[in-house]
Structures are given as structure tokens and as C-alpha cells.
Amino acid sequence: MPRWKPDAVDRLQDAALELFAEQGFERTTVAEIAKRAELTQRSFFNHFADKREVLFGMSAKLQEEVVREVEEADDAGPPLDTVVRAFGVVADKLLEQRRDVVARRYAVIAANPELLERELGKNAALTDAIADALRRRGCEPGAAFLAAGAAMLAQQAAFRTWTRPGETRTLRDLLPAAAEDLRTTVGAS
């Protein structure tokens, strides 16, 4: 008989997503989440820095994978396309299979300003990490910042389409179209 039930982190994440979806982020207390996961409030804060962070367990791995894909890319085209392709690969590997969980998670986040801010923070960190990876590939610093930001823009546009009800195309397929839309909108130089 093990001393503790296994997978405490997973239990906390599942409990939190359920409760947030049921009754909203603000009306859910950390004590409540911990109780449903059969843990104490203190244990929650041992695993997550704050109440919001429980929804963002995925983002570290996602950033890691995207950065690796950008670093290892062997193409010589525009940096925007390098990053967009990297997004596509990682989306296939991590997101496409759990479309429903991702959508539920995003619905919870979109419904709460505090969570939205945290999401923006994660996106900004990802943008910076991508820009650094591009610089390591020899990209000019300023261009790396702009290319990473533009890629995030395309990613967000594609993601918005991807999460629309009834949408069946994969994120990987939607991404190049979003990048092309961005090029058209920004205009030729």
C-alpha cells in the first residue's frame, strides 16, 4: 500500500479544470480544488506557484518543443516560415490529439481576465524564447523579435479558427494559410 495516491499533480489539474468549468475561476477556492483532489491547500501550493498556474502545466513542454524544432530546422527560407512550420509539428504532436481538452481549457481561460493575463504572459515568454532561437540560427536581433511576434500572430489566428465549433482542419493545415493572410495584410515591402 503506497503512502500516497499517485499523480497528485494530474489530480489537481483535473479537479481545477472541472471546478473552473462548473462554477467559474473566481468562485472556486484553492481549498476546494485540493479537497476534490484529496489533498490539502498547502500541497496545492507546493505544486503550483499560484492558483492560476494549475491550468498551464502544458506550456513549459510546449515551449521547449517549439524552440527545439526551430533550432533544428534545416531550411533556409524566411524565419516566419521556419517558426510556423515548427508550430505545425508541435501542434501535431501535442495538441491535435486532445482537441477537446484544449478547447475546454481555453474556454475557461477566455472567460476570466486573470487567466487571460497569465496566458498572455506565457505567450510572451514563448515569443522571447523563439526570438532567441532564431538569433542562435543567425537571425538579426531586431528581425528575430519581429519574426517571432509575427509567427505568434499567425499562430493565434490559426488557433482561433481551429477552436471554432465544426472546424475539422488540423492546426498544422491552418497555420500556413494564416501566415499567408498576415503577409497579405501587412503588405509587400
Next chain:
Amino acid sequence: MPRWKPDAVDRLQDAALELFAEQGFERTTVAEIAKRAELTQRSFFNHFADKREVLFGMSAKLQEEVVREVEEADDAGPPLDTVVRAFGVVADKLLEQRRDVVARRYAVIAANPELLERELGKNAALTDAIADALRRRGCEPGAAFLAAGAAMLAQQAAFRTWTRPGETRTLRDLLPAAAEDLRTTVGAS
């Protein structure tokens, strides 16, 4: 003899900026800010929704002005240029004159993740407001989103340059160059 010292909001903002710069955001309590402003903690929360908000008094007016400039613009060029020009006008009106205060404020924000998240939230709200303004001008919804996001990207690039020590050019002059850099980096369509 007036019942209360005037300009409570300004006093709170000044006290907060000073204390955050002196000892950091996290090591400063709201009670401390209120005390320096000769008010109580309760009064602080009468004026600001939370501790971070005290640094963002400017953003509502800034958004309002940018949106108005975009709506009233009478040019027919690409939406990106419309927004960038609007940024330039508003920057001249609100930012250029207080370069030092803006820089100190941004240094405090950049030093703290929580404040950075709030800043990102304000930027996202501004992006959405600009996109809406563009749609009101007849822009396609998707293109409006991308153009607004691209304009924010250029704005951030220009702002980074503008706040570098020794930089003397105005934000208004830096903005078109940043937009051109973006066009070059993203590539022709």
C-alpha cells in the same frame, strides 16, 4: 480649508512609483503606499481595483485616443499604416513630453512578472479596440485582427528603441521605420 488634500489619485500613483522603484513591487505593501500618500489602505482600493492597477492610469486615455485617431483617419492606404500613424500622433501628444516618467514606469514594470502580465493585458485590450476600429472603417474582421496585431508589434519594436539610453529620435519618427522593418522581415506576399 479643504476637507481633504487634493489629487488623491496622483499622490497614490506617485507614491507607488517611488516605492516600487526603491524597493520593488513585491516588497511594497498597499498600506505603505497609502501611508506615503497620506491616505488609508481602504482609500487605495477605492481608487484602484488592485495593487497593480496603480501603474496603469494612463492606459485608458491612451487607448481612447488611439482608437479615435484610427476612426477619424481619412487615408485609404493599408490599415497597418493607418494605425502606425495614429500611434505617432498619440505618442506626440501623451508620451514624448514625459519621456523620463514613462521610462521609469516601464523599468518598474519590466522588473516584475506580475506587472508585465498586466501590461500585456492592457496591450491585448488595445489591440482588440484597434481591430474593432478598423472593422468600423470597413476592414475585413480577420485582416483587422492581423493588422492591429502587426501594428502593436511595430509599436513595441519602436518603443524598445525609444527607451534605449542615449536615443534622441521621437517615437513618431521611429514608428514608420519599425513598420518597414516588419514588412521586410515578414516578407512580400
Next chain:
DNA sequence: TACGGTGATTGCACAAGCTGAAATCACTTC
């Protein structure tokens, strides 16, 4: 001058988020 309404401020009580420190105890290692 009197009088009632307005509104910025305050005090108080309290929920909830978050933290440091010390204790517990199954499991692992030597």
C-alpha cells in the same frame, strides 16, 4: 441662515491567496 444631499474618506470585520517552519512517515539505501 438653516437644511438636506453628495461624495471622498475611514474603520472594521472577514474571505481568500500565499508562505515559512516544523512534524509525519512510507519508502529507499547502505
Next chain:
DNA sequence: GAAGTGATTTCAGCTTGTGCAATCACCGTA
């Protein structure tokens, strides 16, 4: 089988943020 490890718990405490009632100079009006 002794000692160490580490996830968990308990507890006490601080800070953020809110609801509510009270204060009282100021303002308009009679």
C-alpha cells in the same frame, strides 16, 4: 536495521481585496 529522502500535512501569520456603515466638509436651495 539504521539512517536518510521527500511528498504531504498542520499551523500560524501576512497581504490582498471587499462589503458595509459611519463620518463630515462642501454645495445647492429655501
